[in-house]
Amino acid sequence: MTDLPDKEHAFLDWFNEVLERANVSDKRYPVKGLNVWTPFGFKALSLMDRLIREKVEPLGYQETAFPTLIPDTEFQKEGKHIKGFEEEVYWVTLGGKTPLDVRLALRPTSETAIYPMFSLWVRSHKDLPLRVYQICNVFRYETKTTRPILRVREIHFFEGHTVQLGEAEAEAQVQADLGSFLAIADALCLPYIKNKRPEWDKFAGAFYSVACDLPIGGNRTLQIGTVHHYKDNFAKAFNICYEDKDGEQKFGHQTTYGISERLLGAVIAMHGDDHGLVWPSIIAPVQVVIIPIARESDARSVNDFAQDVQRKLMAEGLRVALDASDERPGAKYYAWEMKGVPLRIEIGPREIKDNKLSAVNRLGERSKIPGEDLMAGVAEALEAFDASLRKRADSAFQERITIAREEDELKDDVVSLVGWCGSEECGKKAEKGGDRSIIGTVMGELPIDAKGMARPSCIFCGNDSSAWAVVSRPL
């Protein structure tokens, strides 16, 4: 097998090739931008969904399912929203051979499907906060080049929607959502920059948008999660109002929270390497692979032992493969590394005799696991692996971000933090360098150590800056 393309210099080639070799997704479906999730890829995706559910349900979100099809009449209700999406909506115009009276949009996002119902569900302040989510597919008629997982036309999507008493409560929900996203990203060993999107790039219909962006090499960033504050923009369009304690009718304030399959793409992009995928253990479709290593004379006893180890670990809920095929061990190592399995356990006569298993994690770190304490040993090895993976990702993250003090210092090989006065005029100057732009202003702490440096003045006009802005090329 030839080497994978160089990830650093040919990221998209590497990405496509690793998806194909590890068999995550098949892009040969006969419509561009619509891909097929293989059993292996779907397993990772389902595990990511499970992680998301575990982190959002404690916030009070309840799972629901709303229709995929939105009548044009509802879709038109929020003016900015429709404007933001009109170029990329798929329209259903025929049922059988009959033209539909009202054409139906395939949801590009579900505000306009959900809010007519919210308008019926919300009556009193006692009904609030209302928090629902769905994990569904949304559809966007992308006109840009499509890329498996990173930019597709049918998108696997988590979307949370809430209605709150007022602006402050909505603000608190935004913070709670961002807190849960931090926990999700941490479980996936992913660092990111938390940005407030500039006015001209906020979600269509939002009051403001917060996005989590991951530098993935060069000056490229990938948006991996978003939280929006809508104020009462949609509530007014959809008449979502409630009777307050004092009997007054008020509009609800709303927030949304979105995570798409891109987060899985980000995991692949951030952690993958020259040998293939690297899954953090929480979403690894296979967490442990056992490779029996034996001559023909002791193959039977070694295989029996290996099967026993597999059975024990699976009984504890781990996802474990046993590769007892006839391939040489080296070929097996290669194949399972490509598939990104966090931990490989090698079992031969020596390991059985000593009752100590040899483990090698996907980053090449070796350990011994005592046979009498199998599960604890494996759990510890997986935890150590995740810690190393997180460290490696953090270090790459730090290297991919720098501070630029002059326009000339904006480079193609790194994401830049700059002083910015906040004006759109200056903001747009960032775009002179091709498809790079100000993707937002940093919220909270700077993602890299600025060594106590005061915020420099606006890189474009020299006036006082109002925030640190992030200049990158969004993928």
Place this chain on the structure above:
Amino acid sequence: MTDLPDKEHAFLDWFNEVLERANVSDKRYPVKGLNVWTPFGFKALSLMDRLIREKVEPLGYQETAFPTLIPDTEFQKEGKHIKGFEEEVYWVTLGGKTPLDVRLALRPTSETAIYPMFSLWVRSHKDLPLRVYQICNVFRYETKTTRPILRVREIHFFEGHTVQLGEAEAEAQVQADLGSFLAIADALCLPYIKNKRPEWDKFAGAFYSVACDLPIGGNRTLQIGTVHHYKDNFAKAFNICYEDKDGEQKFGHQTTYGISERLLGAVIAMHGDDHGLVWPSIIAPVQVVIIPIARESDARSVNDFAQDVQRKLMAEGLRVALDASDERPGAKYYAWEMKGVPLRIEIGPREIKDNKLSAVNRLGERSKIPGEDLMAGVAEALEAFDASLRKRADSAFQERITIAREEDELKDDVVSLVGWCGSEECGKKAEKGGDRSIIGTVMGELPIDAKGMARPSCIFCGNDSSAWAVVSRPL
């Protein structure tokens, strides 16, 4: 609150009303036939999906996700299939403002989305059997009156697809699928009739179709699961072929397996009663509700105790609600019965003193649960509840089926088993009595005790019969 409509004589009214009062699904979405799953309804649906996964994965099925949109060019490939669906396909014709070169079908079922990929995935006999499934939404532009869950335009759907070496292997797969369906239905306490569909009513493109039908009162039946044998009909249309051991190129033989949200509708229809829903415990969104019963003086200690019971049961994985609201106990009983909770536990000072909890199941059966053996006691009570529910359903099932020996004996208040010569001409005679028809011929044992009776001759022509046929009015 007024009574529910009479289930026996006004089934559809009862069904709509119980969905609304128990808050399972909201039919007020602004497009007819597209409904919203509330958190409560979605929970039951998810639990049903989990049950299906648990029963089909041991057969070797792996979960995947294929695109929702199917290009017309693929959709047209199997002639009978397109003919069967052309009247009920939603077509996407516009992307943004651009007419699409090739219009896209919203999948009404996924054969034509999946088989172009199978054609790429299957190369050698070593790739077979191939078994995948997806749980997704399918779309049908129903022209008949829509009904929540029972006949909708966006359908929550499990579909399994396999490719086999030959006809015999496909036949074995059909049997395996039917075996797993029996286990699913049994877990849901549902009896059914297993029918081979008549030639004129088999799945569009199939060699033969097997359907599981549930009598739900009167002479109505509900199709709750289907398994189809396709032979190589689709394989030829989609070029799904493999190299056999001897080097010969052969077409695969295929099967499919489908279960829709109607199965959840069947659970509601079969088990629900005058007091509302009745969930079998495996899919009950709430399995146990705890009602503290106390005067104000001991409210605190009773509530603490009740919370402790809830905590302990939830730690064991049970779904438990505690209703500590200010409502009267009677109002609480009413509300939780409407929601179909299998087991109610009442806790007052007496129960605490004796360390014995009082339990009443949804069928009104009382038991005592020892406090020192809480989990085992509750598990036993739930098991006993399921057994009673199964018994009640079996008995209603038996009463809803009879044997008709003459055409005159075909009645509107019962499903009939009849002798049938097998000819379409005679088969169509069953339809003279309105919208009733021969829905199939009984496979395996008769669903009711025929007391050793020999199969009578054809009810329509008097010639020898070739099978027992089922005459009913499919909903």
